[in-house]
Each structure stands twice: as structure tokens, then as C-alpha cells.
Amino acid sequence: MAFKRPPTAQEAVLEELRRAILAGELKPGTQIVQDAFAERLGLSRVPVREALKILEGEGQVRYSPHHGYFVTELDVNELLEIYRIRELLESEAVRLSVPLLGDEDLARLEQAIEDMAEASGRKDIVALTAANRRFHFSLFEPSGMHRMVRLIRQLWDSSDPYRSLYFGEPVHRDAVDREHRQILKAARRRDSEGLVHLLDEHRSHAIDELKKILGEEAS
Amino acid sequence: MAFKRPPTAQEAVLEELRRAILAGELKPGTQIVQDAFAERLGLSRVPVREALKILEGEGQVRYSPHHGYFVTELDVNELLEIYRIRELLESEAVRLSVPLLGDEDLARLEQAIEDMAEASGRKDIVALTAANRRFHFSLFEPSGMHRMVRLIRQLWDSSDPYRSLYFGEPVHRDAVDREHRQILKAARRRDSEGLVHLLDEHRSHAIDELKKILGEEAS
DNA sequence: CTTCGGAACACTGTATACATGATCCGATGT
DNA sequence: ACATCGGATCATGTATACAGTGTTCCGAAG
Structure with missing residues (x-):
């Protein structure tokens, strides 16, 4: 124990x-x-x-x-920069990971989706973001690129306070859930490029909302 | 003062x-x-x-x-990973930078090349690597992507002890000098893609030598 | 001869105490 | 009225001292 x-x-x-x-x-x-x-x-x-x-x-x-x-407070430009860097690194990581995905990895993805749904019901934002992380990093870690995963984690850390704003809205939580399920399907098909594309869209949805939130905050 | x-x-x-x-x-x-x-x-x-x-x-x-x-000691795999990440980030930074390069930036590049030649003559490895950094980061910083430049700097830091091995050999110093001058020309032409390509080659030459060095060390 | 236990050592981890630098505010002088 | 100077106050920076943990080495038992 x-x-x-x-x-x-x-x-x-x-x-x-x-x-x-x-x-x-x-x-x-x-x-x-x-x-x-x-x-x-x-x-x-x-x-x-x-x-x-x-x-x-x-x-x-x-x-x-x-x-x-x-x-640290991020302005919109910095947030955009972070997402751009994430796009570069995460795409690479996913391309390496997908062919190596095992059954345990897929199970972990599914489990993370369920955990998020459960946490969403309890309105537990902390648990929600934690499960969200588990979902995404289950896609990166099989790549075996430890250093790259570590950098990606840093980028996530930097934008965490803003992401939790995003998860505050139930509408966004539903959208995220749908997108995650699509991503899981692509993973099952071992469709790297499709998955990269879905992730790109996933991120850009988040960016759109974060822009709004930050815009309002500035006013 | x-x-x-x-x-x-x-x-x-x-x-x-x-x-x-x-x-x-x-x-x-x-x-x-x-x-x-x-x-x-x-x-x-x-x-x-x-x-x-x-x-x-x-x-x-x-x-x-x-x-x-x-x-920290790096094994070959980790070094390769670092260079792969550098490729992703540096390419992006350069693509953003090149169209924005001003005369001062080009002057700084030229100055860095001269500083390296001078340091090389004095066999001052520390000054040499410092000038080398100035050269490369003069290509990244105009991008305005502070966060990205910072990450690139971290990656350079990580591999510094190994890069100084590389600069120990006069043969490599000459090769680096030639390549830097080509890169400067591409910068003057504002040829982003050409420059990205030259940088890719530049890095892969370094990798080849570092592999050798690390290989010998392991034996 | 091997193995297990324990005590001594070395280095890290943390608390407390002191020093230094920065900011704020009021007094003083113009 | 305003600017400037100086001191009081607060938070940070550093040193010293002590506590805790991991390791090593030695001796005794099997």
C-alpha cells in the first residue's frame, strides 16, 4: 500500500x-x-x-x-502562440504514436472519456481537466518521445488556468465529448492523418472560445 | 558605469x-x-x-x-529527439522571421559569422559557441514568437555540452562557417524555404558527427 | 564464504534568523 | 503647490543550524 x-x-x-x-x-x-x-x-x-x-x-x-x-497572465497573442506550438509538436507525436497504439492505450482513451462524463456530471472542473489530460496524453506518450511529451505538458500547464474557464460551460463540455469520441474512432482505425486533422479542429474550437473569453475579460 | x-x-x-x-x-x-x-x-x-x-x-x-x-547525460536517442523537435520549431520560427528581417538583423548575422571566425582563430570554444548562438537566434527572434524562441533556447541548452565537442574539431568549424555564409545569402534573398532547407542540412551534419562522437564514447 | 543487520557517515531537506533591497509616505525645502 | 529627500516598513535574498534520509561498510551469524 x-x-x-x-x-x-x-x-x-x-x-x-x-x-x-x-x-x-x-x-x-x-x-x-x-x-x-x-x-x-x-x-x-x-x-x-x-x-x-x-x-x-x-x-x-x-x-x-x-x-x-x-x-503569469497570458495575452491573446501568447495563447495563440502556445496553441501553434502545440499543433506542431502534438501532430508529430500523434503521427509516431498511432501506429504503436495497443489495446491498453485504446482502453485508457475510452476510460478517460467516461471519467470526463462522470466528472462533468459532478461539475468537478479539476477532475474534468485531469481526465482531459489523461485522454490527450494517452495519444502522445506511446510515441516514446519523452522530451517532446514533456514540452507538450509544459505548454498545457501554461494555459491551464484559461482552459478551466473553457470547461466551465456545459455546452463546451458536450462538444469536447463528441470530438473525443471521434478521435477515439480514428485511433481505432489507426488513421494518423485523420486523427491529426481532428485534433487540429479540436484545438481551434478551444481557441475560438478562449479568444472570446479573453476578449470579454479585457473589456 | x-x-x-x-x-x-x-x-x-x-x-x-x-x-x-x-x-x-x-x-x-x-x-x-x-x-x-x-x-x-x-x-x-x-x-x-x-x-x-x-x-x-x-x-x-x-x-x-x-x-x-x-x-544530465544524453543518449543518442534523446539527442536525436532534441534535433527533431528543433527542426519542427526552428522551421516555423524561420518561416515567420525571414519576411520580417531588417538590415540590422542581417548585419547581426554577418557580425556573428565574423565573431565565430575570430573566436575560432583563438581556439576559444566558449566564445565560439556563444557567437554561433547569436547567429542562429538572430534568425529566430524576429519572428516575435517569444515563447517558441524560449523553447528553442531550452533545447539548445540541453545539448550544449555535446555541441562544444563538435566545435572542438577545426574541420567542423570550417564546414559550419561555409554553411552559415550560405544561410546568410538565403536570408538576404528572403528565401524562406531555401533557408529552412539549409538549416535542415546544417543540423543533420551536426547530428552525423555527434552520433560518431557518442558512439565512440560508448565503446 | 555468504548474507543479514545495524550503526556511522555523508549529503540532502527544512526551519529559523538575519541582511538587503524596494516601496511608500510624510516631511522639508523651494 | 510641487518636487525631492529620507526613513520606516515590508517582502525578498541569504546564511546558519538542525533534522531526515539514503548509503556504505563492517561485523556477526548461518
């Missing part, structure tokens, strides 16, 4: 920071005061700082010496 | 770590003992740890909880 307790405090902080950012408790642009956050977790500032350094490397927070750490 | 002294100690450590890794003082696979490195710089371990965390995020060092930090 393996406990999930992380081996170091930094990792615990890291998890909590990620969760807080994802859940919108730490909104883009706000400063993360080390003292406050450390006290909240009952730890000292050192592990907090180290976790923040990791997030800095991933681009999740912005760092200014002697000023501190701030949750 | 602005001193170049970094505002924080971590940054000083970071510079020194990068330099040491690039210069081969810290060989891939060796552990970086925090105490030892801190003492060497006359600092405490805290800023050293923080600098290491940044490098971890960039993939320059590997971290294992309670075991410490090790300079």
Missing part, C-alpha cells in the same frame, strides 16, 4: 500551487507572497521558493528579482 | 553552473554536490539549490529527491 505523500515538502508545495492556480484561487497577475503561502501550508519559505523556481522554469509564474513571483 | 554583477547570488551561481557545464568542467553524469559548489563560490547552499532548480526545469540537470543533482 503506497502512500501518495510526496517524499519532499517542495513537491507538496508544488502540487498545491498547481492546484491553486488551476482552480483559480491564484488568479493570473496576482503576486504569490512567499510568507503567506508558507504559513498557509505550515512550512517555511525555503521549500516554497524552490517550488516557485520550478514553476518559473515552466512559465507558470513570472519572477522579478527582489519583487517576487506573480502568476 | 553599470557593473555586470548580477542582482542576486542565484544568478551568479546560475552563470557559473552554465559556464562550468559548457566548458566541460562538470561532465555529464557527475553529481553536483551542493556543499562543495557553494563553498567554491563562497556562498551558502540555498542560492545554489535555487539555481539548480532552474537548470532542472531546463533539463540541464537531473534531480532525484534525497540523492541530489546530476548533470
Whole structure:
């Protein structure tokens, strides 16, 4: 029976920071005061700082010496850039993955779709985005390109706070569900190019909505 | 008169770590003992740890909880993966950049070529690789895709220790010089596709040599 | 001779305490 | 009234000290 307790405090902080950012408790642009956050977790500032350094490397927070750490806010252009890079990398990953997909991989895709439906019913956005991730990364990981998958994960992390806005709307959740099922079919057919195309559309739908949301936010 | 002294100690450590890794003082696979490195710089371990965390995020060092930090060693497959990702991202960046290239950008390219020739004469590998970076990134930065350029920079960082092996050989330095001049010509013609093609070849030459070097190392 | 257990060591992980730099605000002078 | 200077305050940056974990090596038992 393996406990999930992380081996170091930094990792615990890291998890909590990620969760807080994802859940919108730490909104883009706000400063993360080390003292406050450390006290909240009952730890000292050192592990907090180290976790923040990791997030800095991933681009999740912005760092200014002697000023501190701030949750990065993305403008529309940056979001578009992220999606463009994702398109390049994910297409490549999928092309490598699809021919290698095994039954377990397909099962994992199906399971992720069901998990999303279940989480959607409970209106549990965190679980929803987690299952969404499992779905997509089940398509990338069989490629065996660890480094590439890691970069893709970074890109996902960067846009997480915005994606959770997207999942807030039930309409979008339904659309995502339909598209995922189509993607699963393409995977079953081992149709790489079809799958790449479906993913492109999938992303562009998300972009359209995110543009709207960001547009409203700016007004 | 602005001193170049970094505002924080971590940054000083970071510079020194990068330099040491690039210069081969810290060989891939060796552990970086925090105490030892801190003492060497006359600092405490805290800023050293923080600098290491940044490098971890960039993939320059590997971290294992309670075991410490090790300079990452790349196997051939990982190196190939890095070059494949670079191909995807750099091609895109260049396609966006070339139409936007101004006279200053072309001048910078020419300057970088001259700097490399000069550094090559002095057998200053560090200056050589620095100028090489300036050359290539002058082709990426005008794209305006900050995030993409940053990712490309990470990939370059990861393979730096190996690239400096490559530059060790005068034969390779001459080949690189010739190829850079061809690339500059294509840039002057604003020939995006030609430039992308030249860059592809440029990279694959480097890969061929790196394979050899790594192959010998394994034996 | 091999294997198992445990104690000592070394290094990392974290907390506490102190130093430094930045910002804000009011006082002072023009 | 306004600009400038200076100090108080806050958050960050760093050092020191201690705790925890993993490893190694040695000795005893089988």
C-alpha cells in the first residue's frame, strides 16, 4: 500500500500551487507572497521558493528579482502562440504514436472519456481537466518521445488556468465529448492523418472560445 | 558605469553552473554536490539549490529527491529527439522571421559569422559557441514568437555540452562557417524555404558527427 | 564464504534568523 | 503647490543550524 505523500515538502508545495492556480484561487497577475503561502501550508519559505523556481522554469509564474513571483497572465497573442506550438509538436507525436497504439492505450482513451462524463456530471472542473489530460496524453506518450511529451505538458500547464474557464460551460463540455469520441474512432482505425486533422479542429474550437473569453475579460 | 554583477547570488551561481557545464568542467553524469559548489563560490547552499532548480526545469540537470543533482547525460536517442523537435520549431520560427528581417538583423548575422571566425582563430570554444548562438537566434527572434524562441533556447541548452565537442574539431568549424555564409545569402534573398532547407542540412551534419562522437564514447 | 543487520557517515531537506533591497509616505525645502 | 529627500516598513535574498534520509561498510551469524 503506497502512500501518495510526496517524499519532499517542495513537491507538496508544488502540487498545491498547481492546484491553486488551476482552480483559480491564484488568479493570473496576482503576486504569490512567499510568507503567506508558507504559513498557509505550515512550512517555511525555503521549500516554497524552490517550488516557485520550478514553476518559473515552466512559465507558470513570472519572477522579478527582489519583487517576487506573480502568476503569469497570458495575452491573446501568447495563447495563440502556445496553441501553434502545440499543433506542431502534438501532430508529430500523434503521427509516431498511432501506429504503436495497443489495446491498453485504446482502453485508457475510452476510460478517460467516461471519467470526463462522470466528472462533468459532478461539475468537478479539476477532475474534468485531469481526465482531459489523461485522454490527450494517452495519444502522445506511446510515441516514446519523452522530451517532446514533456514540452507538450509544459505548454498545457501554461494555459491551464484559461482552459478551466473553457470547461466551465456545459455546452463546451458536450462538444469536447463528441470530438473525443471521434478521435477515439480514428485511433481505432489507426488513421494518423485523420486523427491529426481532428485534433487540429479540436484545438481551434478551444481557441475560438478562449479568444472570446479573453476578449470579454479585457473589456 | 553599470557593473555586470548580477542582482542576486542565484544568478551568479546560475552563470557559473552554465559556464562550468559548457566548458566541460562538470561532465555529464557527475553529481553536483551542493556543499562543495557553494563553498567554491563562497556562498551558502540555498542560492545554489535555487539555481539548480532552474537548470532542472531546463533539463540541464537531473534531480532525484534525497540523492541530489546530476548533470544530465544524453543518449543518442534523446539527442536525436532534441534535433527533431528543433527542426519542427526552428522551421516555423524561420518561416515567420525571414519576411520580417531588417538590415540590422542581417548585419547581426554577418557580425556573428565574423565573431565565430575570430573566436575560432583563438581556439576559444566558449566564445565560439556563444557567437554561433547569436547567429542562429538572430534568425529566430524576429519572428516575435517569444515563447517558441524560449523553447528553442531550452533545447539548445540541453545539448550544449555535446555541441562544444563538435566545435572542438577545426574541420567542423570550417564546414559550419561555409554553411552559415550560405544561410546568410538565403536570408538576404528572403528565401524562406531555401533557408529552412539549409538549416535542415546544417543540423543533420551536426547530428552525423555527434552520433560518431557518442558512439565512440560508448565503446 | 555468504548474507543479514545495524550503526556511522555523508549529503540532502527544512526551519529559523538575519541582511538587503524596494516601496511608500510624510516631511522639508523651494 | 510641487518636487525631492529620507526613513520606516515590508517582502525578498541569504546564511546558519538542525533534522531526515539514503548509503556504505563492517561485523556477526548461518
